[in-house]
Amino acid sequence: MLAAPALDDRRFGLNRRVTLPGPLTLDGGASLSQIEIAYETYGTLDADGANAVLICHALTGDQHVASAHPRTGKPGWWTRMVGEGKPIDPARHFIVCANVLGSCMGTSGPASIDPATGVPFAMRFPVITLRDMVRAQALLLDHLGIWNLAAVVGGSMGGMQVLEWAATYPARVRSAVVIASAARHSAQNIAFHEVGRQAVMADPNWRGGQYYESKEGPSAGLAVARMAAHITYLSEAGLTDKFGRRLQARESKTFGFDADFQVESYLRHQGLSFVDRFDANSYLYITRAMDYFDLAEEHGGRLADAFRGSKTRFCLVSFDSDWLYPTAESRAIVHALNASGAAASFVELSAPFGHDSFLLDVPELFRVVDGFLRAAA
Amino acid sequence: MLAAPALDDRRFGLNRRVTLPGPLTLDGGASLSQIEIAYETYGTLDADGANAVLICHALTGDQHVASAHPRTGKPGWWTRMVGEGKPIDPARHFIVCANVLGSCMGTSGPASIDPATGVPFAMRFPVITLRDMVRAQALLLDHLGIWNLAAVVGGSMGGMQVLEWAATYPARVRSAVVIASAARHSAQNIAFHEVGRQAVMADPNWRGGQYYESKEGPSAGLAVARMAAHITYLSEAGLTDKFGRRLQARESKTFGFDADFQVESYLRHQGLSFVDRFDANSYLYITRAMDYFDLAEEHGGRLADAFRGSKTRFCLVSFDSDWLYPTAESRAIVHALNASGAAASFVELSAPFGHDSFLLDVPELFRVVDGFLRAAA
Numbered sequence: 001m002l003a004a005p006a007l008d009d010r011r012f013g014l015n016r017r018v019t020l021p022g023p024l025t026l027d028g029g030a031s032l033s034q035i036e037i038a039y040e041t042y043g044t045l046d047a048d049g050a051n052a053v054l055i056c057h058a059l060t061g062d063q064h065v066a067s068a069h070p071r072t073g074k075p076g077w078w079t080r081m082v083g084e085g086k087p088i089d090p091a092r093h094f095i096v097c098a099n100v101l102g103s104c105m106g107t108s109g110p111a112s113i114d115p116a117t118g119v120p121f122a123m124r125f126p127v128i129t130l131r132d133m134v135r136a137q138a139l140l141l142d143h144l145g146i147w148n149l150a151a152v153v154g155g156s157m158g159g160m161q162v163l164e165w166a167a168t169y170p171a172r173v174r175s176a177v178v179i180a181s182a183a184r185h186s187a188q189n190i191a192f193h194e195v196g197r198q199a200v201m202a203d204p205n206w207r208g209g210q211y212y213e214s215k216e217g218p219s220a221g222l223a224v225a226r227m228a229a230h231i232t233y234l235s236e237a238g239l240t241d242k243f244g245r246r247l248q249a250r251e252s253k254t255f256g257f258d259a260d261f262q263v264e265s266y267l268r269h270q271g272l273s274f275v276d277r278f279d280a281n282s283y284l285y286i287t288r289a290m291d292y293f294d295l296a297e298e299h300g301g302r303l304a305d306a307f308r309g310s311k312t313r314f315c316l317v318s319f320d321s322d323w324l325y326p327t328a329e330s331r332a333i334v335h336a337l338n339a340s341g342a343a344a345s346f347v348e349l350s351a352p353f354g355h356d357s358f359l360l361d362v363p364e365l366f367r368v369v370d371g372f373l374r375a376a377a
Numbered sequence: 378m379l380a381a382p383a384l385d386d387r388r389f390g391l392n393r394r395v396t397l398p399g400p401l402t403l404d405g406g407a408s409l410s411q412i413e414i415a416y417e418t419y420g421t422l423d424a425d426g427a428n429a430v431l432i433c434h435a436l437t438g439d440q441h442v443a444s445a446h447p448r449t450g451k452p453g454w455w456t457r458m459v460g461e462g463k464p465i466d467p468a469r470h471f472i473v474c475a476n477v478l479g480s481c482m483g484t485s486g487p488a489s490i491d492p493a494t495g496v497p498f499a500m501r502f503p504v505i506t507l508r509d510m511v512r513a514q515a516l517l518l519d520h521l522g523i524w525n526l527a528a529v530v531g532g533s534m535g536g537m538q539v540l541e542w543a544a545t546y547p548a549r550v551r552s553a554v555v556i557a558s559a560a561r562h563s564a565q566n567i568a569f570h571e572v573g574r575q576a577v578m579a580d581p582n583w584r585g586g587q588y589y590e591s592k593e594g595p596s597a598g599l600a601v602a603r604m605a606a607h608i609t610y611l612s613e614a615g616l617t618d619k620f621g622r623r624l625q626a627r628e629s630k631t632f633g634f635d636a637d638f639q640v641e642s643y644l645r646h647q648g649l650s651f652v653d654r655f656d657a658n659s660y661l662y663i664t665r666a667m668d669y670f671d672l673a674e675e676h677g678g679r680l681a682d683a684f685r686g687s688k689t690r691f692c693l694v695s696f697d698s699d700w701l702y703p704t705a706e707s708r709a710i711v712h713a714l715n716a717s718g719a720a721a722s723f724v725e726l727s728a729p730f731g732h733d734s735f736l737l738d739v740p741e742l743f744r745v746v747d748g749f750l751r752a753a754a
Contacts, residue, residue, distance in 0.1 A: 255405030
């Protein structure tokens with residue numbers, strides 16, 4: 001197998017970034033002459049390279065799965081899943097998480113400098129797909145000397161990448177964990193994303209995407225986009241439990257347009273804090289990639305054909321309160337896996353948090369993933 | 378009882394408008410010195426005045442319930458319910474529908490001229506409640522010489538007004554038909570409305586509401602608000618049936634940001650056509666009134682107390698695919714009516730169209746309302 005990497009291998013660790021030679025040909029027909037990828041690794045790669053786990057992040061996620069976010073200072077976004085004593089444990093696993101293509105945390109995206117012009121791509125960045133994201137990750141793994149993955153794991157858009165990994169590189173993926181996800185974007189999913197894109201593009205500060213040299217970006221539009229999306233990440237019951245119709249500190253309604261209800265100020269905060277950490281054009285590109293995602297369509301219209309002959313073991317998890325990617329979407333994937341003869345386990349968990357359950361305190365999720373990964377190992 | 382009005386009573390007919398003397402004291406403490414109300418009537422008031430039916434419209438509705446909209450030329454918004462041979466029939470009923478307070482189709486609202494200043498109120502218009510809307514309608518009915526209503530009927534925000542009518546003027550309402558509605562706005566309802574308001578107010582052309590003298594109003598923001606709201610009016614299954622992931626006339630994805638999917642161009646069209654017919658500030662005021670709506674809170678926290686001793690007969694209808702005001706909201710109203718001893722019938726209808734089912738071709742709805750109104754007569 002592979003030679004064990006030196007312990008001081010400078011490719012490994014936190015806050016890594018690499019420029020990989022291209023060209024990377026994209027599903028849309030364009031190609032990138034080179035690809036920068038920002039990533040992190042945790043733990044040590046086994047001598048036989050068999051303990052590598054790739055984690056795929058969601059729409060607005062990043063590579064800081066278990067380390068502090070450099071801009072917000074907040075802990076990693078999946079410290080419940082990744083860390084000492086957790087289902088994905090650097091004491092046992094060699095963990096890789098890379099910022100996806102099109103994003104804004106160091107990997108090539110619309111805010112990157114176009115080598116051909118010396119200025120940011122902006123909307124000249126090619127439209128990408130989830131498969132393009134996965135191809136870029138595969139190039140990174142080649143660079144890291146990792147051929148085979150013990151597991152690819154992700155929730156939401158991360159789960160879509162896991163499916164693409166299993167479909168595109170079946171020989172490289174021993175097990176696949178797909179949480180709160182879907183094999184294609186529904187009309188309602190597309191509709192919500194389109195609202196967000198229109199909110200960004202309606203902001204005069206968006207300037208056709210050419211705002212990188214301006215004092216002001218399309219913050220107001222991006223905040224509105226985030227607010228709309230955020231509602232879809234939560235359940236109606238969860239919002240009611242958390243906020244109900246409770247007013248802000250004030251004792252009664254103001255009969256004005258300030259945030260009277262706690263849920264209003266919560267949403268406004270979600271919108272405003274998002275624009276500090278995310279690039280509006282990246283939001284356009286990644287939502288577009290998600291809307292284009294339809295794994296069955298990529299395989300002649302039959303989802304089972306995406307997994308035909310696959311030796312990968314699959315674990316699917318959905319949440320009963322998730323109305324963005326409801327259980328029926330996971331079930332459709334399981335049916336396709338069964339039809340293709342692939343090994344699949346599936347559980348719908350009860351959790352009150354809606355789609356965001358995969359990020360939150362749902363102990364059963366971590367037990368399920370831990371059990372699956374140990375059994376698969 | 379009342380004297381029968383002359384057949385050529387100029388108060389009655391299409392496209393009526395009246396200025397009623399105030400002051401009308403509002404729930405927020407402010408008062409309006411006079412109130413303009415735009416309304417329509419259909420049919421003839423019986424000699425004993427017993428056949429009057431008031432129809433209450435929804436958020437972006439208007440008084441043109443069964444006549445062509447003056448700006449769009451489209452037929453009235455509820456010609457399935459109101460018309461010859463329909464459940465509410467001008468051959469039998471004297472039908473009144475008024476544009477709600479705060480709206481923009483002729484009734485006093487933020488676009489109206491403030492008599493104190495001679496310029497449009499804009500955001501100096503007082504924040505109103507659903508009860509204020511109903512109080513203004515009561516003034517109109519006084520003006521029309523209608524004391525007693527055979528029925529008050531409405532869907533969505535119209536249904537909320539029906540509930541307010543029954544709670545505020547129980548002696549005037551013989552029967553009440555509440556369709557696809559709720560007795561309060563949930564946290565999720567408020568959240569979606571807040572996204573819409575922020576979209577409007579983020580548009581630089583909104584100018585703090587002072588756009589009436591400008592060439593451009595906040596069209597882009599209002600269109601985004603409408604797009605987000607429109608998704609909540611439809612069901613996921615309905616969107617999938619209607620659009621699925623079908624592309625526009627083009628044969629394949631464009632790998633760009635034009636509307637590739639039919640659902641995208643449909644939503645864009647919904648947003649754009651809305652701004653031609655609706656005032657952005659009215660959208661702010663009416664959504665605010667809906668978010669403030671909590672009938673239990675107005676009655677000491679107990680919804681049943683809103684109907685205590687009521688002689689009104691209630692008919693409630695919900696739709697199984699309505700996730701904006703789901704069946705549970707109607708059921709909570711029915712429980713309160715039962716607890717208060719009021720007569721209530723309730724049915725959940727199966728229809729694929731989501732919240733908008735009350736406006737669409739659901740024959741069972743019209744049978745239910747027809748049967749109820751005939752039994753109540």
